[in-house]
Amino acid sequence: MHVLALLSAVFVVTFEQLVEWRYGPAGLLGLLLLAIGIKAERPSVSSAGAVLLALLVARPAL
Numbered sequence: 001m002h003v004l005a006l007l008s009a010v011f012v013v014t015f016e017q018l019v020e021w022r023y024g025p026a027g028l029l030g031l032l033l034l035a036i037g038i039k040a041e042r043p044s045v046s047s048a049g050a051v052l053l054a055l056l057v058a059r060p061a062l
Contacts, residue, residue, distance in 0.1 A: 023056045030056065 019027045030052035037046025 023053075026052065027056050
């Protein structure tokens with residue numbers, strides 16, 4: 001059980017670092033809003049986070 005918790009924590013931290021490196025602070029904010037909205041069962045907060053992440057992913061490359 002401890003190994004599973006450790007692996008999931010490593011995965012979450014790695015994913016957060018990847019999002020911040022690729023999309024900056026706005027990506028981290030979107031991920032945070034999405035996670036908080038899902039955890040608190042607030043669809044408006046999770047939708048705002050999902051929209052922010054979608055806009056960051058869909059932006060045109062310069």
